[in-house]
Each structure stands twice: as C-alpha cells, then as structure tokens.
Amino acid sequence: MQFQTASTAMTASSLTLGEVYLHYLNSGGFFDELEMDAYLHGLIPLTRGERDCIAGAVNELIDDLLASGSTGHPPRATYSGTPAAHPVWLDIHPRGLVG
Numbered sequence: 001m002q003f004q005t006a007s008t009a010m011t012a013s014s015l016t017l018g019e020v021y022l023h024y025l026n027s028g029g030f031f032d033e034l035e036m037d038a039y040l041h042g043l044i045p046l047t048r049g050e051r052d053c054i055a056g057a058v059n060e061l062i063d064d065l066l067a068s069g070s071t072g073h074p075p076r077a078t079y080s081g082t083p084a085a086h087p088v089w090l091d092i093h094p095r096g097l098v099g
Helices: 002-013 017-026 033-040 048-067
Strands: 091-093 096-098
Touching (some): 002 048, 017 033
C-alpha cells in the first residue's frame, strides 16, 4: 500500500514526520500533521493527489540527502500510478470511497 512505502522510505532515510510535513506543505499539501501521521500509520485514507504529494515530499527529501553525500540506495515512496501503491479494493473517488 502506498502509505507503507512512504513510511518505510522515511524510516530507512531517517526522515522525521516534521521534515516531511513541512516539505509536503511547501509542495501544496493541505492536511495537517496529525492527519498525515494517521495516514502514514494506515489509519485514514487520503485522496490520490494528497498521497502523491506526500510521496513526492519523501522522495525529494531523499534526493536532497543523496545529493549532500548520503550513501546507499534507500527505498522510495511509490506514487498512485504504481500498481503496488494501494489495494484495488480501496480508492478515493470524488463521490466518496469506492471499492
């Protein structure tokens, strides 16, 4: 699921919730930090756009770490277009949850 790849990438790269949240806001995200934390723990669904905004924030921060000399190949957060990003039975539709 998409939230799991974001959470795993954050942990592997030692990114904090606060760092990712600030980058997410600067990238156009609008949910608060508590909602983002709940999403990253699989407790609430977010729209496709917000999930991708979080994934983008995580991946951009990983890119920044690698550019500053960090070594290794940390996992990346997946985007909604990635088949393994979220289960087929759960998606956010403009009319609500569909499955």
